[in-house]
Amino acid sequence: MKTxxxxxxxxxxxxxxxxNGINLFYFPKKGFTKKYAIFTANYxxxxxxxxxxxxxxxxxxxxxxAHFLEHKLFEEPDEDIFQKFSSQGAYVNAYxxxxxxxxxxxxxxxxxxxxxxxxxxxxxxxxxxxxxEKEKGIIAQEIQMYQDNPKWxxxxxxxxxxxxxxxxxxxxxxxxESIHKITKQDLDTAYRTFYNPGNMVxxxxxxxxxxxxxxxxxxxxxxxxxxxDRVERIxxxxxxxxxxxxxxxRMMTSKPLFNIGVKDRDLGLTGKxxxxxxxxxxxxxDMLFTSSSEFYNELYSxxxxxSSFGAYYTGKRTYGHSLIAGQSDKPQEVYNRIMAMFKKPxxxxxxxxxxxxxxxxxxxxxxxxxxxxxxxNNLTDLYFQDFLLIDYLDVLNEITFEDIITRFxxxxxxxxxxxxxxxxxxxxxxx
Amino acid sequence: xxxxxKEIGNGLNINLTYTDKFKSNYxxxxxxxxxxRAEVTLNSLLPMVLERGTKNHxxxxxxxxxxxxxxxxxxxxxxxxxxxxxxxxxxxEWADGRYTGEEGLDSDILQMFREVIFDPYMEDGSFxxxxxxxxxxxxxxxxxxxxxxxxxYAINRCIEEMCKGEKFSIYPGGYQEDVPQIDGxxxxxxxxxxxxxxxxxxxxxxxxxxxxxxxxxxEEFMDREAVTFVPRETIxxxxxxxxxxxxxxxxxxxxxxLGYRAGIPYEDKLYNGLLLGNEIFGGGPNSILFRNVxxxxxxxxxxxxxxxxxxxxxxxxxxxxxxxxxxxxxxxxEGLREMVMGNFSDEDMEIAKKSVRTSSxxxxxxxxxxxxxxxxxxxxxxxxxxxxxxxxxxxVTREDIIKAMGKVNLDTIYFMDGLDREVEHENN
Numbered sequence: 001m002k003t004x005x006x007x008x009x010x011x012x013x014x015x016x017x018x019x020n021g022i023n024l025f026y027f028p029k030k031g032f033t034k035k036y037a038i039f040t041a042n043y044x045x046x047x048x049x050x051x052x053x054x055x056x057x058x059x060x061x062x063x064x065x066a067h068f069l070e071h072k073l074f075e076e077p078d079e080d081i082f083q084k085f086s087s088q089g090a091y092v093n094a095y096x097x098x099x100x101x102x103x104x105x106x107x108x109x110x111x112x113x114x115x116x117x118x119x120x121x122x123x124x125x126x127x128x129x130x131x132x133e134k135e136k137g138i139i140a141q142e143i144q145m146y147q148d149n150p151k152w153x154x155x156x157x158x159x160x161x162x163x164x165x166x167x168x169x170x171x172x173x174x175x176x177e178s179i180h181k182i183t184k185q186d187l188d189t190a191y192r193t194f195y196n197p198g199n200m201v202x203x204x205x206x207x208x209x210x211x212x213x214x215x216x217x218x219x220x221x222x223x224x225x226x227x228x229d230r231v232e233r234i235x236x237x238x239x240x241x242x243x244x245x246x247x248x249x250r251m252m253t254s255k256p257l258f259n260i261g262v263k264d265r266d267l268g269l270t271g272k273x274x275x276x277x278x279x280x281x282x283x284x285x286d287m288l289f290t291s292s293s294e295f296y297n298e299l300y301s302x303x304x305x306x307s308s309f310g311a312y313y314t315g316k317r318t319y320g321h322s323l324i325a326g327q328s329d330k331p332q333e334v335y336n337r338i339m340a341m342f343k344k345p346x347x348x349x350x351x352x353x354x355x356x357x358x359x360x361x362x363x364x365x366x367x368x369x370x371x372x373x374x375x376x377n378n379l380t381d382l383y384f385q386d387f388l389l390i391d392y393l394d395v396l397n398e399i400t401f402e403d404i405i406t407r408f409x410x411x412x413x414x415x416x417x418x419x420x421x422x423x424x425x426x427x428x429x430x431x
Numbered sequence: 432x433x434x435x436x437k438e439i440g441n442g443l444n445i446n447l448t449y450t451d452k453f454k455s456n457y458x459x460x461x462x463x464x465x466x467x468r469a470e471v472t473l474n475s476l477l478p479m480v481l482e483r484g485t486k487n488h489x490x491x492x493x494x495x496x497x498x499x500x501x502x503x504x505x506x507x508x509x510x511x512x513x514x515x516x517x518x519x520x521x522x523x524e525w526a527d528g529r530y531t532g533e534e535g536l537d538s539d540i541l542q543m544f545r546e547v548i549f550d551p552y553m554e555d556g557s558f559x560x561x562x563x564x565x566x567x568x569x570x571x572x573x574x575x576x577x578x579x580x581x582x583x584y585a586i587n588r589c590i591e592e593m594c595k596g597e598k599f600s601i602y603p604g605g606y607q608e609d610v611p612q613i614d615g616x617x618x619x620x621x622x623x624x625x626x627x628x629x630x631x632x633x634x635x636x637x638x639x640x641x642x643x644x645x646x647x648x649x650e651e652f653m654d655r656e657a658v659t660f661v662p663r664e665t666i667x668x669x670x671x672x673x674x675x676x677x678x679x680x681x682x683x684x685x686x687x688x689l690g691y692r693a694g695i696p697y698e699d700k701l702y703n704g705l706l707l708g709n710e711i712f713g714g715g716p717n718s719i720l721f722r723n724v725x726x727x728x729x730x731x732x733x734x735x736x737x738x739x740x741x742x743x744x745x746x747x748x749x750x751x752x753x754x755x756x757x758x759x760x761x762x763x764x765e766g767l768r769e770m771v772m773g774n775f776s777d778e779d780m781e782i783a784k785k786s787v788r789t790s791s792x793x794x795x796x797x798x799x800x801x802x803x804x805x806x807x808x809x810x811x812x813x814x815x816x817x818x819x820x821x822x823x824x825x826x827v828t829r830e831d832i833i834k835a836m837g838k839v840n841l842d843t844i845y846f847m848d849g850l851d852r853e854v855e856h857e858n859n
Binding site for chain 2: 032090136293
């Protein structure tokens, strides 16, 4: 077992690749009552064109398949997985995003039993024509719930405006039409390929016995004839340019909502470089768009934005974008002001702001370490970018003001920016 | 985790929980107000105005920058509903000096916190007119925004219709029509009243750094003469006979909310039976509702029920296709009948107990949850320790659950329906 320690953080993490192919990390958290495990497949909504395990021709599966599979893995022939976890005092859940599907639980008791159950149920799919059909009604309701959420719609419209072909532009759960096309065979193919242990990682966090954690996962894990290193995914050739300058829709909301997206073309990074770019970009956005920035306060005091105004960057190997979100009666005016600022950022992008935001990032990161969920979820996310979370502070400390300026100049331009607006469509109803 | 409580002034207490478990410290100051139409909008506006500045940091810019320099100390001010009380809460969370490499910032942070609460930015003996006008507009936006989150909106509409005439029906975010009349003097006078007459609870969770926590309260507030304690809520036992409310809106999904009255006060031992009964009925993915409405009949993605402790209400909600209204309602009614007839297994009971136990035990892993737990005990006048609470739940019997669920009566059915949809024949 390998131990990785970070002195500044006073934390350590253990890693072992087990014989059954499972990549296991254990992060001890002394004195915590809650224990948490998260088992993740490197398989999200963007991975719907790929080379199935053992085949030579790529397949394209209907949108929403990763999420569909996540729902279905809870099905077993002879037991109810939710009930089983509950009877062992655990809270179980799962989620799918653009890049990963995670299965997780936490408990204060019976941890090892629950860990065994987690590994076993994720590694033993039970799919039938009938249970696949049954799930469609449930997922359709989940999709419709999101369709009524204007923040969700304004966000996905932004992606649709920025990207021509990249699968990040499609909804994570798919559409009501696309999920109805999903068959048992599709799910089998996806499962066989992406749930191979070589494409997965398991993080365990809590006040536990490391050896017992390893033993449990060793015994619970299934033997796989072939473990693969990397699934071949086919990523559509995405131009550098944005697709649309603006996209608008009407929905039932009170005030116009907007997202301004800035498409990133500095892609293909992994490991420390990727994380560094991520932190730098988010620091820039903090320097410009939080309540401690002069720019924010100018727009705020003119009533152009309110406290819902904010921004973040997200990026992976094949795509990346900054998103500036808020609500305003004059979204176009906000857009114009931001574009003008992109051309003359000197007043806002100062050395003083940089030092201050850096301190804030340090504090925020440390506070995050109070939460075992924060630790495990971020460990997982960064792991797939080949980076270990506990070295995060070191990277943060390396960042210089010059890094900020260089990145700003390459990323924040009008030609890479789009605006998505949801205009209100007020109805009286009958109340 | 041991907490101690000490009265440091009239209606002013300090609650301490020392632990080395966390990398940060958390300090909450809770001011307890009645939930009242006359002040709900003022209380909702206060946090927004107070965040605009202090005497030494007269703008948001200056205030937020100072907080960032203190390693991103996280200041929050909020007003929220807790039963028929409105709680104005100030909280500060900051990374402990042992990890940031800069010890000794604690007193700066406390000083800052004190200033935010007791020395807000003022102009001519009142709040700044400019800030006030901006925040009034922002408050109106916020109130109107409630429609953006359809699920919460539907729940609030159900409460509003169900509890007409009770304080609990007051919308905790304030009322648009009450905003324009507010001026700097009205709001400032109200704030003086809040500071001088509210019960105030200070709750600290974190490292024992020998902090002078009492020092955040200025001398003049230590011995206040007229502190008003908000009385316990009344509990209405009688249900309306299936009061039905339907709103029509341009939405893709129907939102069904059922409001029930249980009439079992939390002081009553039987309340534990209600807590577990609700858990079995609609608490989690193992509940009767989840298994039937979602897993068996594929009618919903979410369906669950929860208890409003201080009013002894049960609120149940589900997102469904419009045309499945009656079918869903029938299944829910059927589920409740099963509960009352005792058609749930011993295993269901065990699972419910474990579930409540796990979430209770998890409280001590989070400084915020610890703080809320300590405060929650204070307002419900509950002297029990976490262990004692868990123990009492373990002792709940099948009979307790049946008896408690037998008291759960449907009061109001709220449905957010689509526009212009024909209503088929519905007979209830």
